[in-house]
Amino acid sequence: MEDAKEIFYKFIDKTGFCFDAFAEVKDDTDYHRMVAAMLKASEGGDHKFSVGDMLAFRDELFEAGFKWNIDFYMRKIE
Numbered sequence: 001m002e003d004a005k006e007i008f009y010k011f012i013d014k015t016g017f018c019f020d021a022f023a024e025v026k027d028d029t030d031y032h033r034m035v036a037a038m039l040k041a042s043e044g045g046d047h048k049f050s051v052g053d054m055l056a057f058r059d060e061l062f063e064a065g066f067k068w069n070i071d072f073y074m075r076k077i078e
Contacts, residue, residue, distance in 0.1 A: 008048035008077045011039045011057070018061075018071040019043075025064050035060060039072075048077055 013019045023036035035057060041047035049057065054074055066072060 009054040009074045010042040012043055012073050015071050018066055022064055
């Protein structure tokens with residue numbers, strides 16, 4: 001049986017300021033800034049997300065009020 005290759009994703013900021021705005025979401029920790037840094041790194045190709053991470057951070061962006069394919073989208077890394 002052939003081993004399945006894990007699929008990875010990167011986030012793309014369509015507006016040019018979505019990830020910076022996400023970093024400004026108020027919380028009691030540095031969570032939003034940390035996630036925003038990873039999102040920016042993935043856009044530049046320096047970080048990739050597993051399917052589970054991609055879905056979790058997508059949901060975090062949704063909860064913060066950002067819109068799929070307006071503010072951001074994800075792209076599968078080949």
